[in-house]
């Protein structure tokens with residue numbers, strides 16, 4: 209591995225504000241990673257504004273761009289791949305091809321799939337075929353998977369009855385191939401309303417973390433993209449899964465505190481940059 213690790217991140221780009229790569233790239237760089245951003249779509253703004261302009265990257269671009277990096281002899285230096293918001297299912301298949309290609313050059317490279325799915329109730333718009341791709345094809349190719357509760361429910365085909373049930377649902381996903389599941393946002397009957405909770409599940413261990421739930425007039429978007437980007441960055445920087453899990457909970461909380469303080473709808477990544485790199489707070493995960 210080179211002294212500065214390198215991550216290929218394939219997700220959306222928004223010109224204004226922060227979602228997809230526009231939420232993840234700067235924090236990942238601020239943590240000390242060389243980031244290779246490859247955009248699946250270029251939108252004016254994230255889809256929860258209900259209106260946006262822009263377009264989906266044409267087919268074959270993901271393959272062509274990674275082949276271009278290979279042609280200059282750099283693709284083998286990719287330590288990890290992150291995928292997030294997709295414009296089409298075809299892009300998802302191209303990502304899996306790119307992951308295969310990179311792993312053939314660097315068997316140590318790891319792939320984190322953030323299975324971003326559309327949710328009408330949340331206002332997040334993703335092409336419906338993308339969910340199918342994520343549910344049926346992406347899960348078995350990923351080393352790590354980072355669903356939110358709604359996405360975990362889609363994988364399980366049901367909603368949870370308890371925290372223990374969420375763990376069972378995540379454990380079931382491990383049987384398809386991933387080595388760890390990070391559930392970025394838990395919601396289950398009996399959850400305390402004042403907490404924001406996450407899970408980290410591996411074959412051997414389950415960890416649960418909670419941080420205060422902050423009040424926002426409108427829920428900020430891009431939090432999941434930020435969480436996955438920070439988690440993977442800390443992993444390639446040498447953290448254990450547990451360390452990366454605890455770190456990203458703290459760093460994301462710092463961003464949300466700043467966002468709340470400024471009364472902003474968009475994440476205040478620039479203002480919070482020092483605290484992303486050096487969170488003042490620490491949340492300690494509990495072993496379940």
Ligand SMILES: Nc1ncnc2c1ncn2[C@@H]1O[C@H](COP(=O)(O)OP(=O)(O)O)[C@@H](O)[C@H]1O
Pocket residue numbers: 330355356357358392393404419420421422423424427428429430431432433461464
């Ligand atoms: N500490 C917190 N306090 C309040 N809201 C939070 C906190 N952390 C995250 N959120 C919000 O929780 C939601 C997480 O969204 P969700 O759809 O479950 O995951 P994702 O962002 O991965 O899609 C977002 O609306 C985000 O703004």
Ligand SMILES: Cc1ncc(COP(=O)(O)O)c(C=O)c1O
Pocket residue numbers: 220221222227228251253254255256293324331332333428429430431432433434
């Ligand atoms: C363009 C775009 N990318 C990514 C996301 C995912 O954001 P989050 O991290 O909140 O799931 C959204 C959500 O609406 C989006 O509109």
Ligand SMILES: [Mg+2]
Pocket residue numbers: 324325356432433
């Ligand atoms: Mg998300």
